[in-house]
Amino acid sequence: xxxxxxxxxxxxxxxxxxxxxxxxxxxxxxxxxxxxxxxxxxxxxxxxxxxxxxxxxxxxxxxxxxxxxxxxxxxxxxxxxxxxxxxxxxxxxxxxxxxxxxxxxxxxxxxxxxxxxxxxxxxxxxxxxxxxxxxxxxxxxxxxxxxxxxxxxxxxxxxxxxxxxxxxxxxxxxxxxxxx
Amino acid sequence: xxxxxxxxxxxxxxxxxxxxxxxxxxxxxxxxxxxxxxxxxxxxxxxxxxxxxxxxxxxxxxxxxxxxxxxxxxxxxxxxxxxxxxxxxxxxxxxxxxxxxxxxxxxxxxxxxxxxxxxxxxxxxxxxxxxxxxxxxxxxxxxxxxxxxxxxxxxxxxxxxxxxxxxxxxxxxxxxxxxxxxxxxxxxxxxxxxxxxxxxxxxxxxxxxxxxxxxxxxxxxxxxxxxxxxxxxxxxxxxxxxxxxxxxxxxxxxxxxxxxxxxxxxxxxxxxxxxxxxxxxxxxxxxxxxxxxxxxxxxxxxxxxxxxxxxxxxxxxxxxxxxxxxxxxxxxxxxxxxxxxxxxxxxxxxxxxxxxxxxxxxxxxxxxxxxxxxxxxxxxxxxxxxxxxxxxxxxxxxxxxxxxxxxxxxxxxxxxxxxxxxxxxxxxxxxxxxxxxxxxxxxxxxxxxxxxxxxxxxxxxxxxxxxxxxxxxxxxxxxxxxxxxxxxxxxxxxxxxxxxxxxxxxxxxxxxxxxxxxxxxxxxxxxxxxxxxxxxxxxxxxxxxxxxxxxxxxxxxxxxxxxxxxxxxxxxxxxxxxxxxxxxxxxxxxxxxxxxxxxxxxxxxxx
Numbered sequence: 001x002x003x004x005x006x007x008x009x010x011x012x013x014x015x016x017x018x019x020x021x022x023x024x025x026x027x028x029x030x031x032x033x034x035x036x037x038x039x040x041x042x043x044x045x046x047x048x049x050x051x052x053x054x055x056x057x058x059x060x061x062x063x064x065x066x067x068x069x070x071x072x073x074x075x076x077x078x079x080x081x082x083x084x085x086x087x088x089x090x091x092x093x094x095x096x097x098x099x100x101x102x103x104x105x106x107x108x109x110x111x112x113x114x115x116x117x118x119x120x121x122x123x124x125x126x127x128x129x130x131x132x133x134x135x136x137x138x139x140x141x142x143x144x145x146x147x148x149x150x151x152x153x154x155x156x157x158x159x160x161x162x163x164x165x166x167x168x169x170x171x172x173x174x175x176x177x178x179x180x
Numbered sequence: 181x182x183x184x185x186x187x188x189x190x191x192x193x194x195x196x197x198x199x200x201x202x203x204x205x206x207x208x209x210x211x212x213x214x215x216x217x218x219x220x221x222x223x224x225x226x227x228x229x230x231x232x233x234x235x236x237x238x239x240x241x242x243x244x245x246x247x248x249x250x251x252x253x254x255x256x257x258x259x260x261x262x263x264x265x266x267x268x269x270x271x272x273x274x275x276x277x278x279x280x281x282x283x284x285x286x287x288x289x290x291x292x293x294x295x296x297x298x299x300x301x302x303x304x305x306x307x308x309x310x311x312x313x314x315x316x317x318x319x320x321x322x323x324x325x326x327x328x329x330x331x332x333x334x335x336x337x338x339x340x341x342x343x344x345x346x347x348x349x350x351x352x353x354x355x356x357x358x359x360x361x362x363x364x365x366x367x368x369x370x371x372x373x374x375x376x377x378x379x380x381x382x383x384x385x386x387x388x389x390x391x392x393x394x395x396x397x398x399x400x401x402x403x404x405x406x407x408x409x410x411x412x413x414x415x416x417x418x419x420x421x422x423x424x425x426x427x428x429x430x431x432x433x434x435x436x437x438x439x440x441x442x443x444x445x446x447x448x449x450x451x452x453x454x455x456x457x458x459x460x461x462x463x464x465x466x467x468x469x470x471x472x473x474x475x476x477x478x479x480x481x482x483x484x485x486x487x488x489x490x491x492x493x494x495x496x497x498x499x500x501x502x503x504x505x506x507x508x509x510x511x512x513x514x515x516x517x518x519x520x521x522x523x524x525x526x527x528x529x530x531x532x533x534x535x536x537x538x539x540x541x542x543x544x545x546x547x548x549x550x551x552x553x554x555x556x557x558x559x560x561x562x563x564x565x566x567x568x569x570x571x572x573x574x575x576x577x578x579x580x581x582x583x584x585x586x587x588x589x590x591x592x593x594x595x596x597x598x599x600x601x602x603x604x605x606x607x608x609x610x611x612x613x614x615x616x617x618x619x620x621x622x623x624x625x626x627x628x629x630x631x632x633x634x635x636x637x638x639x640x641x642x643x644x645x646x647x648x649x650x651x652x653x654x655x656x657x658x659x660x661x662x663x664x665x666x667x668x669x670x671x672x673x674x675x676x677x678x679x680x681x682x683x684x685x686x687x688x689x690x691x692x693x694x695x696x697x698x699x700x701x702x703x704x705x706x707x708x709x710x711x712x713x714x715x716x717x718x719x720x721x722x723x724x725x726x727x728x729x730x731x732x733x734x735x736x737x738x739x740x741x742x743x744x745x746x747x748x749x750x751x752x753x754x755x756x757x758x759x760x761x762x763x764x765x766x767x768x769x770x771x772x773x774x775x776x777x778x779x780x781x782x783x784x785x786x787x
Contacts, residue, residue: 078640079626083306083374086752087642093255093747093776094308119299123254123274127303132634156755157642158586 056107057143061152065162066145073145074159076138080129088156089149095126102146111139203363205318207448209263214729216262219313219358220602221685221726224515225445227604228686229727233734234785235689239703239713242736243786246286247718250778252277255722255743257600258313258358259683260780261321262728268737269316269335270780274302274309274326280338283730287780291338297327301349304633306374307745310356310722312443312600317361317386324355324368330384332366342389346370346382351632353377360444362453362488365392369440373458373508376435376636381444381455381484383491393491397438397457397479398424404479405491412495414568415546427476427501432468435630437461438480442510442600447526450543452485452494454513454528463594464625464638465504465579474579476501481509483530485545495545500534501569504578505559505623506594506639507533512602514612515542518666520549529665531603531614533596534570536563539665551668553661554597554616556646559590578623578639586624593621593643595679595745602724604684604692609706611671612663613692615680618646619657619754644754645767653677655767657754660684660694660702662709672709677768681746682738683724695721697750698773699740701781717781720774722746733784741778742770 060067066074077089077098084095091097102110114135117128129135135142148154209217213230221227234242250256254273261269267290268281275297280290302309305326315322320341321333328347333340346368347353352375360367365383373379379397384390395405400422408418420426425433438457445454460468460480468477481500486493499509511532518527518539528542535557539549550563559577560570574580581587591597595617603614621643628638645657653675660680662671682695692706697720703713720742727736753769 075640078642079637080635082640083635083637084303084748086748087754088752090752092749092751093743093770095748117303122299123252123302123309125299125302127300131631 056140057102057147059144059148059152060162060165061148061154062162064155064159066148066154066159067165068161069141070144070148070154071159071161072138073141073143076135077142077145080132080135081142089146098142098146099150102143103150107140107143110143114139114142203317203361203448206361212264215264216260216726216728217316218360219258219261219315219724220443220445220512223446223448225443225512225602226514226516226607227602227684227724228606230688231727231729231734232688233729234687234691234727234736236691236705236712238785239689239691241785242703242713242715242783244715245782245784247782248281248287248780250277250279250739250741250780252741252778253776254741254778255308255310255747256739256741256778257310257722257744259724259726259739260737261314261316262726262730263316263335265335266730268780268782269314269321270739271311271314271323272778273311273743274305276311276323276325278314278321278323278333278338280335281780283735287782293333293338293340295325295329295331297325297329298349301327301354304349304352304372304375305354305356306371306635307748308743310744312356312358315359315361315366320386322359322361322366322386324357324359326354326356328353328355328370330355330359330366330368330389332386332389344384344389344391347377351375351377352634352636357441358443360446360453361386362446365488367444367453367488369444369455371439371441373437373439373441374635374637375633376437376461376630377439378434378436379438379440379457381440381486381491383488395484395486395491395493396424397440397482398428398433398436398477400425404493405486406493406496411493412545413497415541415544423476423478427478429468429470429475432461435461435636436477436480438482440510443512443602445513445515446488447515447542450526451488452542453488454483454485454515454542456499456509456511456513456530457482457484458508458510459506460503462628462636462638463506464583464628465502466583466625467627467638468502469579474502477503481507483509483513483528483540483545485542497540497545497547497568499532499538502579504572505590507596509533510600511596511598514603514605516605516665518610520666527665529605529612531598531612531616531663533592533598534560535592535597537612537663537665537668539668549666549668553663553670554592554618554646555649556591556618556620557597578625583625583627586622588622589620590623591620591646592617593619594623594641595619595643595749599681599745601681601722602683604686606686606706608688609662610664610666612665613660613684613686613706614663615658615660615682615684615694617658617679617681619643619679620646642755643749657750657767660692660704660709662692674704674709674711678750678770679746681744682721685725685727687727693725693736695723695725695738695740697721697742697746697770699742701725701738701783715781715783718779719777720747720770736783737780739778739780742774742776746770
């Protein structure tokens with residue numbers, strides 16, 4: 001699956017590194033997020049704009065809890081992708097890890113593969129989810145969840161949603177955080 | 181033996197006129213202990229060999245003679261056939277290649293057949309592109325391709341004799357099971373339980389490929405081939421018409437699953453075939469209720485006994501009415517003759533998905549025994565032997581707990597306490613030997629919509645090893661057990677790191693064999709389970725170890741090549757349920773032990 005992609009540090013890594021530098025050690029408990037990056041770069045420095053495109057798949061992790069979008073990404077992944085890609089994005093004998101895919105591929109490539117599918121080699125086929133509204137409306141959430149699992153260090157299993165962010169979540173079918 | 185042979189010869193002459201020679205040919209081959217002419221060893225599904233050249237005393241001298249790479253990645257289920265012509269016939273997962281290998285020339289390829297299939301079938305195969313193998317009768321091989329094409333090949337040349345279309349993969353239908361040849365008919369079932377297909381079993385003419393009958397798993401009686409006046413349920417006529425429609429909410433039976441993708445067995449004396457049906461459509465039970473109340477969703481997760489000539493249902497037993505856990509009821513029905521309460525009975529034994537070991541009367545379908553072989557089983561406390569229905573535990577009822585509620589610590593998992601890996605029965609010990617799964621799950625149903633050709637699942641689930649009982653191996657996810665089908669008790673048990681996803685074999689050499697997901701073939705003492713021999717094949721084993729004798733030498737042969745649902749679920753390891761959220765402690769990952777790749781390994785005693 002990774003054949004056409006060079007194993008390189010993707011663009012966001014540089015952005016992230018920059019962000020961490022900007023904020024120094026003052027990021028309290030909040031591990032990550034390109035959210036600040038975009039706000040920062042788009043709000044102020046026009047000169048960086050050509051290299052600073054919108055950052056897809058922003059996520060927040062706080063004490064092992066996540067933002068509602070990342071949580072929705074977990075649910076969407078588990079409902080639609082796990083059957084081939086294995087639990088928690090880890091990959092299986094049948095299909096590769098999506099954590100690695102999110103690390104190595106741009107969001108455009110990620111969403112393109114999900115929408116259109118891909119014949120990787122004889123006997124290995126990724127189906128198209130382009131006609132599945134539940135998947136398509138959550139592609140960025142899946143990407144978010146994968147980035148959180150990868151660089152964010154989010155653990156396995158069903159994450160909980162950060163209390164203060166809960167009201168933002170108006171997901172139609174997402175269950176409460178009471179589970180577990 | 182001599183008498184049997186002359187019977188067989190007489191019967192061949194007789195049956196040439198009635199065109200039933202394919203069955204006769206199979207029977208004849210099965211009566212020769214040197215052959216392994218059908219995937220489960222015999223029509224009864226016993227996977228037992230009376231060969232004893234390889235035995236408890238000399239097993240240490242068993243050696244791998246040669247290996248053959250199939251050139252195909254993905255999970256290799258099923259096993260080689262040996263019909264006495266000096267060749268092994270093997271198959272692969274998609275693209276479903278078939279090879280005839282010369283046994284005397286260390287696997288020289290005599291011929292290869294590779295079908296041309298639409299690769300879009302791959303992603304609609306729920307749990308890997310597996311195939312459970314070839315069938316043989318009267319000089320012909322039969323195979324179910326992933327894309328629903330049933331084919332017949334000339335065993336001598338590999339030439340395609342006929343092909344028949346059994347379904348449509350763009351609607352989520354596929355095929356993975358091994359056909360069974362009975363009389364002049366090739367019996368096949370479809371797969372696709374996770375895509376809302378309507379399950380059916382179909383008979384094709386072995387000579388021409390013409391469809392002879394089809395019986396659905398759900399819908400009106402005339403399509404299921406039930407006569408409510410004569411078809412039995414728990415030993416009595418069903419009585420009520422069209423239960424395959426009335427036990428579903430409006431129209432839901434049309435995507436009602438019940439795919440019969442497992443093994444078919446056959447009783448030549450009663451002239452009945454036996455098989456089980458899969459899960460009922462969506463995994464969200466709330467979508468299968470009637471007015472909000474649980475409905476039986478017949479005939480999903482049921483054992484069917486049918487007349488192979490017409491498809492008519494003699495009896496049916498629903499193991500799990502109103503499934504709430506995806507306990508696909510396709511596991512093999514072993515036909516065994518037993519003494520129960522001082523009486524000889526024609527039995528039918530199942531090491532079932534549900535964690536229960538069943539014994540039924542195979543003439544009438546009455547339930548005789550239902551006991552837990554996987555002690556962690558908790559979704560039901562027991563079976564009511566009067567009604568034949570499970571007594572479900574509310575705490576683990578995903579319907580009672582509700583939609584969008586994560587019901588936790590249900591045992592066994594949707595993989596079942598045993599999946600497709602076929603068990604063995606030794607008439608000498610009277611015990612069943614089976615590789616089993618010791619895994620539990622959390623299960624959260626959600627509302628889902630049916631779109632043809634798209635997954636129709638409606639539940640998320642996560643899995644973890646079953647709680648360890650006294651004296652068991654820490655973190656084990658599987659066991660190999662000897663089970664007394666009459667007493668309903670485990671006689672001995674060997675724990676394994678991973679689920680034991682390979683078929684079992686027993687022999688008159690006082691040995692039981694099985695494969696592990698790490699790739700070991702193991703031989704154990706049939707009486708105690710003590711390990712006597714092991715060999716590491718190149719990849720995890722989800723295929724079946726078969727044995728046969730050629731030119732006076734007993735062989736063992738197995739396909740390794742990890743994959744299937746086991747590979748998807750266990751590749752990365754399971755979470756430790758005790759470690760809580762974002763668990764660090766993860767149980768053994770299959771990834772740390774094995775990689776993909778199909779290889780046939782052939783064994784014999786060193787000279």
